[in-house]
Amino acid sequence: MPIPQPFLDELQAVVIRALGAGATVSPSGPGRARVGPAAGGYSVLVPELVAIGGRLGALVATDRRGLGEGLLLEALILFDTAGALVEVSEPFPGPGATLRSITARVPAAHWQEREVAEMFGLELVLHPDAGRRLLHEHTPPGDHPLLRDRDAAQRLEFAAASPPAFRQVRGEGVHEIPVGPIHAGIIEPGHFRFFVLGERILHLDIRLGYQHKGTEKLFEGKPLGLGVHLAERISGDTTFGHALAYCQAVESLCKVSIPARAVWLRALALELERLANHVGDLGALCGDIGYAFGASHFSRLRGEFLNKSELVSGNRYLRGLCCLGGVRFDLEDAMARELERWLPRVRVDFEEVADIALEADSVAARFEGVGTLSPRAVRDLGIVGPAARASGVALDVRADFKCEPYRDLGFSPVLEPSGDVMSRARVRFREAQASLEMMVRLLASMPRGATRAPLSTPAPFAMGIGHVEGWRGEILTCAMAGPDGQLWRVRTRDPSVQNWLGLAQAVEMNLVSDFPLCNKSFNLSYSGSDL
Amino acid sequence: MDTHTFSRLVELTSYSVLLVAVAVVAQRNLATSIRLLRLEGFLLAMVSAVIGLYTGESHLFWVAAITFVIKGLAIPSFFFHVMHRIGLPHDAERSLTVPLGLMLASGLTLVAYHVGRPLALASPWITRDVLASSLGTAFIGLSLMIVCRKALTQMLGFLLMEDGIFLFGITETYGMPLLVELGIFFDLIVAAGVTGILLLRMGGDFGHVDVDRLSDLRG
Amino acid sequence: MTFALDIGFAAIHLALVLFWPLVLVGIVRRVKARLACRRGLPLLQELTDLLKLFRKGEVIPDTATWVFRLAPWGTWAASALVALMVPTFSWSVPLGAQADFILVIYLLGSSRFLRNLAALDTATAFAGLAASRESFVAALSEPAMVLSLWCAGWVAGTSRIPEMVWRFSEKAAAELSPVHPLILVALVIVAIAENARVPFDDPTTHLELTMIHEAALLEYSGPGLALMQWGAGLHLGLSLALIANLFFPIGLAAPAELGTVPLGLFSFMARTSVLAALLGVLESTMARLRFFRITDWLALSGAAAVLAVIRLVTVGR
């Protein structure tokens, strides 16, 4: 869908105000516009765009020194109500250059700015929470993994640990509780430092990076098709969402049009993944408060959804289903009929369990009023996904960007007003219901035909963008190919990146014993943030 | 039924009524409170039936049946309905913390004992010890109504108070004349209806049922 | 002859009191598993676990002192001593003459005190949190326990627990004091809280930040952990025995009458199993309380006990 002209005009006015008369906005694809690289293109223009309703999506830095340029920092700004995506960029001479932080005006940039600075060796100034947070404390100071001259195979030097830079909270009776990076239970590593007064959390500092695997680096130089497998492994619970975002990015680079049946099948798989995870989350929430009934029955239901995922793709986590140009396997008619028979059954089962669990007095007493996130915080921090919708902020890629097949099937986002754990649980419950409904409609309206289209050669150094509402929220993947037709740079922004700070915000002044519950209600991915 | 068994049975039930009243104070969940109120209704119906068995007064069985239907079934269901219509959070904050409320409740029961003690000594009835627990229940309801500035909690307090008075009446007099009992039940139903309507209108007009925030009228 | 009989009774009591709780723990777990549509572990899994732990080596934190080493034995011994004072299948117990309820509460309190001391001794953040939380719960539950046992003692006319059980078992149901429901409610709530069960605590959680009782044991391993867990089991067993015998004293064996032993044993096992199963049902159908809501429940238990006291003081038995 093209961007409406009045909106383009408004945009042009803002750009001229911020960057001077020479800067122009040019359409760069369906629903996309770009502003050419300019000094201040990031640090001056982005706050202006956010002020007129834009939302910071992803920061994509590229090392173009090999092309005779410097570093280029591109920012994707999303205009949800207009359904438009604007790319702006600012060049830097090279590592060591100064990156002026915009976090003070656009708090949503908090995490990604640090990421860019640490990975590309830019010097971040004016950031309220400077200090290295993402690279491991033993990484030597000059090592910036995403610079192209840094060899992926080169092993990490083990330098003396730099002292952890935590914000300090001091005062009479303030107590510090360090948790992690190794946790009880089988979960990913991350360090949480609580500053508590008695049982109440005054401040929570989150430090990640223990899971840094060099995923983005690994994409470089890989064939396009191989990237799908890498993308599937970005975050284990969002296999399909990430694969789909990557495929969309590459497909937009290659200007392929995907057969309708493949689009429908992808949506089916996306909803299936959402169902399994939302239902699993509901079970985990019940488990955290010791509510055995909910924990066991939601886990059982999650099993059902995983089994159906296996039926559809041969893998319980939907691995290998998505491929460039479409999907790898067609849905056989027998399978479709089985799904059609199964959907109403499982829906009754699920609703029955959820009715008991979410209406139970003792559950409500734990969920309501805990971990409240205000709509203001959601907008400021750029929170996405169910966490945003639970605070009454209508953000849903499926509805905002009118993507197929949701446009045709009448989709509207699920909203809950109060922003507490109960809201997030109810959003999950109702989204699961909506997904079941959507699956029925998808199956009923499934077009016939091919499931895969051939790819053409991608234009070098152009940016393809994949934009998917995964179960955890909006996934943004940018892909660029080199002149050899191989991947040159892939950048993925998992929803967790935006939401971790939301968690820190939501738990403030809550009881420390309620933290695991709040944490589970966001259920963020460590792996997705530590690329 | 011999006198001793009878009096112990009535006493046990009346203490259970008091205990349930204390439990209503002890927790903040509205739905559970209403369920406890339903339990209270059943207990009261039981007391009436037991007294009926003992005295052989047939009208007490009617009273028991009506109590069962109205206090045990109708009013709780009605308030569940109202609660769902207003769509309140399950957990109603009270203006008083629970431990303080319970201290108040214990204190009020002590007062009830001291008010009731001379009467109980003068009373020729077997069930005289019940006086304190029934007045205690009524006082606890009263304290909920006065101290808690939330409309639904006030309504709970009102119903608890009615229950306490009912227990007082049935155990002190072995049943008022049926006509009067009917009248009292009628008033109770109308009162429940009126509160329901007021609550619904408050929920509709103000979006909350917090009496503390209704403060236009002063002086 | 009576001496031999006494020895025999004491031996049965000892065996029952030390090992039956492990089965009770198994019953609670099994009921929870069944309600969650799982098959569940064997009833004697707890015993197997303990045996395995006893055979294992022990890791002791660098920061720990002798307090840490002493605590498992101390807590176990205190619980075991109490177990000799609380009646099981018969109201006669080895330490019947000493079984004053104040002493019982003190012994249980000192067992908890040792555990908290050991938790602080490890100097870890979680254990410190656990010690503070346990003390918080205990500070609220102990007054209710003292008051309710005092009321039971008043009604029975004695301060020794075995005698209370005997007096209650002699009376017909109709003669029970009307404060019985009050004491029962108070004691049940206290028992659930002190045994760190749902809704006060979740014995199965792995989330250190939410733990109350378990966090104090985080640093223990091997035999130390085994003793701690056994001690906790003993505590659960004697709580259930106390409730079963005070409020449902059916079919107790009379001392020195061999013929009543089988019925006594059967009745005790049946009653405590039912209570354990009820506990399992409660744990399956309820979520944990928010930490500061624990006060609400314990205050309810306290209020019930206070009401009983008021009744007894103003009206008498």
Place this chain on the structure above:
Amino acid sequence: MDLLLILAVFPAAWALLMVMLAPTRDADAFGTGGALLTVAGSLLLMSRTLSGEIVTGWGTHLRADVLSSAALMLTSCVFCLASLYAGPYLTASSGHGQLPAGWRVLYWPLVYLFYSAMAFTCLADNLGILWVSLELTTLVTVPLICLNRESRGLEAAWKYFVLCSVGIAFALIGTIALYASTLRLSGGAGSSLSWAFMLEHGAGLDPMFVRLAFLFAFVGYGCKMGLVPMHCWLPDAHSEAPTPVSAMLSGVLLNCAGYALLRIAAVAARAMGHGSVQSVFLAFGLASVILASFFIVVQSDLKRLLAYSSIEHMGIVAIGIGLGADGLYGALLHALNHAMTKALLFLSAGQVVHWHGTKQILRIQGVLRSSRVTGLALGAGSLAIVGLPPFGPFLSEFLILRAAFLSGHTLAGILLVGALGLTFAGFLAHAVPMLLGNPSRGHEDERETANARTVLMLLVTIILALGLTVPAGLDRALKACVSALDWS
């Protein structure tokens, strides 16, 4: 024919008839007509009881002596006047959007139910039925108070409901305790809730039980009567209700509660002795008068001013009851005077409030100039309510004061005089600026409806007449009331 049952049930039946026929256009005529019939009925009853006859009905549940019929008479008169006023008022209010049009149909059945409940209260011999009907008056008036769809009305209605229900529940405890005390009567006289029975056997009742009963009943019915400190609901409810309802609430419902209290006090006095019962009345009465007089001085809202004045006058009535037979005579007369005067004040003030669209005293001025009739009525009412001659309240207040000094309650008398003085100054300081001066713009020439004019003039005439003399029939009736209660 069972006259009493007809008198009590007729209004309810009339209400039912109105609901079923649902006359939208003739509703006012229907309502006013029924009200006239109730006056006729109560006159009929009065004529029979004045000669000392006791009328009973509905088995023995209803019983009318001269006091009952006097109370019923007063109720029906005020009800009738308020109904006459109500028709045009409702039309005008729905025109102004203050009342939703559909609610007009609800008004009439509700006030008739209200009246029916009050009639039951006045005629009940069975104290249980007395309680039930008095509780019913609360429940029926709750929707009447929040008839206007404003949040303030809703707030007032909720407070009214909560406090009066609590109070009335106390009265239920008292009633039960009285019943329980008859169960304990020696000589197997049998249990009964009958007032006449209790009064007859009063001396044999267990004083301890009766004391408990009286205290609970006093708190309960005293709350309904608006005695301090149980008065908090009253200013809210009386000021937020629609005008005719305010007039009825203040004019007669308070009296009905007082009537119920008097009946129980008579029994209690038999069992416990008159002294202790009367001292309770005296203490609460004085507290009400003194507190209310302070609130009157600082009040800025016209209808709340009148409501606090009601508290004050109920206090005066309570003081009168607490002063023995002479005081009771004065108190009964004062209840009548207050009912008439307060009805007059509320109806005229309602007119003024309607014109100005505000209840703020400071924003109302020059009423005498903008409308002769209403200004005259408001002025006469104000002078009467502060106890100036030649109006009724002066006479009754004088009688009560005289009783106070003669019976040796000098301190009470002095306090009462002081409070009356304060009220006098405070009330007139509010009333005079409203009446005199120039009307604000747009209110130079206001016109009331013919109905309102008739009603207001009628009321002015009545209070004037009552101030000049106590008619012989009234005197006889009041004396009969005092002796029926066996008050000394």
